[in-house]
Amino acid sequence: MKRASFISLCLLGAFSTIPLAHAAEYTLPAANSRIIGQNQTYTVQAGDRNLQTIARRFDTAAMLILEANDTIAPVPKPGTVVTIPSQMLLPDTPREGIVVNLAELRLYYFPKGENSxxxxxxxxxxxxxxxxxxxxxxxxKIPNPTWTPTAGIRARSLANGIELPQVVPAGPNNPLGRFALRLGIGNGEYLIHGTNAQDSVGLRVSSGCIRMNAPDIEKLFAQVAAGTKVTIINEPVKYAVEPDGKQYIEVHRPLSQTVDENTQTVPINFSPELGTLITNAGGDHTLIEKALNRRAGYPVGIPAGKAKAEKATTESVLSVQNSTKGAAMNAEDAGEAVTQ
Structure with a gap:
């Protein structure tokens, strides 16, 4: 597990000109509107050791910064102006409980009874x-969780020369952090939890669990009740027609299926329903294709075309149904093996 050193954290604080932001919160738009937030720019400082450091300033993911800035280096030079993708379209799901969109590496929480x-x-x-x-x-809900690695995790670690203990007690060395929310999937092995490897947030590195920054999971844990609905989707493309008639498309790089796959060029999978929505919206065909190829990870305005877009709008991408299947709740003991 990688951990930022105390010296690195001190340097970050010394050179920081913008306070660390946690839990970006937005007022909900009208029911027929989905766009929230505004993009920002940030000038890289001398103490910003990598994109993860910058991402934590704005409570976003390093991969989202990579998408938004296209050719930025993993360790950008001081003085580099970086776009922070803090504008987004809400997922096309009910605004209830927790919604996770794997493709954009974001978790949305809709507090019950609040317009946010x-x-x-x-x-x-x-x-x-x-x-x-x-x-x-x-x-x-599990405060101060212990970690019981699964047999698969222990075997993979052993193959890399690391022998894991059968149980890791609660504390600063626990990879689950201080708070965990068990999900009712499988035998309860999937959690939303903190981590002692802060640079892993915003990346695909876990064994199936959902990792969060320590301040974020602490805030979420305090608000969420057992029984809260959790919807996990994988939608790299979002499209919205706003009440004023403006159209937006938000395209993320799809999750790679193999280590060698180039997510900037691999065909994007999305549902026939979304393809139909894009077609019927009649947006400018050329700009839609450009957005699907650029994959900037933030909403791009699409003006209306001279005529309704033809089916060919989505011919360059694969079109498949995003499956969403139910799973029974399964409350297991806190010591049960989990994926981490």
């Missing part, structure tokens, strides 16, 4: 150990 949405960056499952698409519930 909180948006958090997350780390998700790596290739071959993907976080499952599902509709489930929070089955258990």
């Amino acid at each position: 949405v909180q948006v958090y960056p997350i780390g998700i499952g790596q290739q071959g150990l993907e976080t499952p698409v599902s509709v489930t519930r929070v089955s258990q």
Whole structure:
């Protein structure tokens, strides 16, 4: 597990001109509107050791910054002006409970009875150990969790020369952090939890669990009740027609299926329903294709075309149904093996 050194954290504080931001919160738009936030710019400082450092300033994901800035270096030089993608379209799901969009590495929380949405960056499952698409519930809240590695995790670690203990007690060395929300998927092995490897948030590195920054999971944990609905989707493309007639498309790089796959050029999978929406909206065909190729990770305005877009609008991408399957709640003991 990688951990930022105390010296690095001190340097970050010394050179910081913008306070660390946590839990980006937005007022909900009208029911027939989905666009929230505004993009920002940031000038890289001498103490910004990598994109993860910058991402934590704005409580976003390093991969989202990479998408927005296209050719930026993993360690950008001081003085570089960086676009922070803090404008987004809400996922096309009911505004209820927790919504996770794996493709954009974001978790949305809709507090019950409030006209707001909180948006958090997350780390998700790596290739071959993907976080499952599902509709489930929070089955258990676990403060100060212990970590019981699964047999698979122990075997993979042993193959790399690391022998994991059967149980890691609660504390600063626990990879689950201080708070965990167990999900009712499988045998309860999937969690939303903190981490002692802060640079892993915003990346695909877990064994299927959803990782959050320590301040973020602490805030979410305090608000979420057992039984809260959790919807996990994988939608790299979002499209909205706003009440004023303006159209927006937000395209993320799809999750790679293999280590060698180039997510900037691989065909994007999205549902026939979304393809029909894009076609019927009649937006400018050329700009839609440009956005699908650029994959900037933030909303791009699409003016109306001279005529309705033809089906050919989506011919350059694969069109498949995003499956969402239910899962029964399964409240397990806190000591049960989890994926991390």
